[in-house]
Amino acid sequence: MSNEEKISENQEEDTFWEDGSFIESVSAEEMKEKEKTIHKKHDEDMNFNCKECNKKISAHNKDWHNEMCDDCFNKFFESH
Numbered sequence: 001m002s003n004e005e006k007i008s009e010n011q012e013e014d015t016f017w018e019d020g021s022f023i024e025s026v027s028a029e030e031m032k033e034k035e036k037t038i039h040k041k042h043d044e045d046m047n048f049n050c051k052e053c054n055k056k057i058s059a060h061n062k063d064w065h066n067e068m069c070d071d072c073f074n075k076f077f078e079s080h
Ligand SMILES: [Zn+2]
Pocket: 050, 051, 052, 053, 054, 055, 068, 069, 070, 071, 072, 073
């Protein structure tokens, strides 16, 4: 039924961020802090430094790219 298909599609979208499968290792408190930055652009709030090369990074990169700039983050995951 096409109606049922529509409903299940919507449910998937709604629960994507809520079920927490994306990040399992952070506490609820940390998650609240991180939720503030996930919707920020990767070049917004450049108030941090890459832990690898000390380049300016955004709050988004700090929380979501393992405290690395995009370059180091990519290298990190290529080499691991
Ligand atoms: Zn870097």
